[in-house]
Amino acid sequence: MAKLIYLSPSNHGVGANKCKKSGCYEDKHTRPIAEACAKHLKNNGFDVIVAKASQSMAERCSESNSKKAALHVPIHTNAFSDESARYLMFMFYRDNDTYREIFNDVAPSVEAVYPGKLKAKFAKRTDLYEINVPTAKSMYCELGFHTNQKDCDEFIHKPEMVGKALAKGICKYFGVSFKEDGSSGTGSAGSGSSGSGSTGSSGTAPSGQVDSGTSGKKYVPGMAVKLSAVPLYAASTSKVPSTHVTGTYYLWDDEVVRGRLRITNLKSRVGISGQVTGWIDKDRI
Numbered sequence: 001m002a003k004l005i006y007l008s009p010s011n012h013g014v015g016a017n018k019c020k021k022s023g024c025y026e027d028k029h030t031r032p033i034a035e036a037c038a039k040h041l042k043n044n045g046f047d048v049i050v051a052k053a054s055q056s057m058a059e060r061c062s063e064s065n066s067k068k069a070a071l072h073v074p075i076h077t078n079a080f081s082d083e084s085a086r087y088l089m090f091m092f093y094r095d096n097d098t099y100r101e102i103f104n105d106v107a108p109s110v111e112a113v114y115p116g117k118l119k120a121k122f123a124k125r126t127d128l129y130e131i132n133v134p135t136a137k138s139m140y141c142e143l144g145f146h147t148n149q150k151d152c153d154e155f156i157h158k159p160e161m162v163g164k165a166l167a168k169g170i171c172k173y174f175g176v177s178f179k180e181d182g183s184s185g186t187g188s189a190g191s192g193s194s195g196s197g198s199t200g201s202s203g204t205a206p207s208g209q210v211d212s213g214t215s216g217k218k219y220v221p222g223m224a225v226k227l228s229a230v231p232l233y234a235a236s237t238s239k240v241p242s243t244h245v246t247g248t249y250y251l252w253d254d255e256v257v258r259g260r261l262r263i264t265n266l267k268s269r270v271g272i273s274g275q276v277t278g279w280i281d282k283d284r285i
Contacts, residue, residue: 002047003174003255006069008060008130009034010076011053017079019146021157026146027053029156030075033143036163037075037170044171044179061133070255071102071170072134077146077156086148088120091140093131095124097235098276101257102139104237106169113165114144115154141166175258219261222270223251225285232278236260242278252276261285 009030010017017026031053038048049067051060064072078089088110092099100122107120114120125131131138143162144151155162171178226248231241236257245263250270252262260279269275 002045003070004047004049004067005038005041005170006049006051006060006064006067006072006134006136007034007038008051008057008064008072008074009053010074011051011055011057011060017077017146019077019156020149020152024146024157026077029146029159030077030143032159033156033163033166034075036159037073037166038163040164040167040178041170044167044176046170046174046176057129058133061130065133065135069134069136070174072130072136072138073166073170074128074130074138074140075166076140076142077144077151078142079145079147081147083147083149086115086145086151087118088114088144089123089142090120091123091125091128091131091142093124093126093138094274095122099137101235101237102137102173105173106139106166109169109172110143110162110165113155113161115150173257175256219251219254219256219282219285221251221253222267224267225249225251225263227280227284230280230284232263232280233260234278236279238279245277245280249277256282259283 010026012026014027015025019025019029021029034050038050041048049063049069051063055063061072088107090103090107092103103120103122111117111120125140128140131140144155146152146156168178228246229244230246232243232245234242249263249265250267252264252270252275255262259282261282262276263278263280264270264275265277
């Protein structure tokens with residue numbers, strides 16, 4: 001079953017936040033980036049919704065939540081009175097291992113095509129609607145400055161390049177090997193073929209995920225797992241366990257990332273942000 005990615009390009013309104021390109025503005029240039037990103041994500045096995053221009057932030061978040069998105073991605077460009085200002089920024093609800101992991105997987109792909117290859121900024125923001133309201137983890141993207149001539153000429157108005165880079169980073173986060181030719185990458189995204197404003201044939205995200213390996217094991221949020229001296233990691237990327245755990249734990253969600261799953265120590269904490277005990281290797285279940 002496919003993971004659903006919800007892409008939410010800017011909806012400030014027609015003509016708002018004008019950029020350096022004549023006749024253009026933020027809503028106009030972020031939508032092609034979202035559409036390019038969606039194309040590459042679909043080619044790599046994800047289901048994708050691109051929010052409609054007519055939808056409010058509340059409607060977008062409601063749709064993202066009802067369709068059980070795995071990741072919510074607002075796509076914007078930045079602005080500043082000093083027209084020399086330029087950088088990439090990705091904003092998240094918390095500054096912790098979970099959100100740093102998304103940033104560390106996505107940012108390098110976008111940095112690689114950003115003029116000058118400047119390092120992206122990580123920011124914690126708790127005051128933005130599309131970071132606070134989505135049930136899914138939200139990665140709020142500020143893809144350069146539309147008040148900077150270089151960003152407009154060499155980055156923002158190259159939607160295929162930017163959208164593809166963003167898709168590559170998202171694929172990396174979900175453990176999917178990015179494929180250029182449209183064939184499904186390896187990993188756990190599954191297969192799907194949705195378009196803007198749709199989720200494909202089912203319209204819903206899976207309640208359980210079948211591992212892409214040979215075990216055929218199904219991982220369901222809330223599933224009890226009995227562990228005995230199992231290494232517990234702080235993140236899916238951690239090389240050294242922080243401790244070892246014994247006893248009954250519960251799968252926090254069904255997402256396999258780099259061969260690992262999140263667990264929590266109480267069933268009542270399943271799926272609740274900030275209530276992950278840690279990560280374990282899936283083959284220890």
